[in-house]
Amino acid sequence: MKKLPTIDMVNTGKRIEKLRRARGFTVSELQECMGFNTPQSIYKWQKGKVVPTIDHLVALSSLFDVTIDEIIILTGSSMK
DSSP: OBOOOEEOHHHHHHHHHHHHHHTTOOHHHHHHHHTOSSSHHHHHHHTTSSOOOHHHHHHHHHHHTSOGGGTOOEEOOOBO
């Protein structure tokens, strides 16, 4: 039986933080770009507590100039 891939939330969060820093965005700047009133969502993403919604992933990929696949870290994609 094929084991389906899942999103590794913690490592995806680390990737978001790494990309944010590499592109020179502060959390406050990213918050403003995303149109959030508070930075809590960004901190939750970075800590791997939640993953961004698809529309936020599209926005992040545009801001960071990467594909969505370069943001999301998958786990469990092996065949059985």
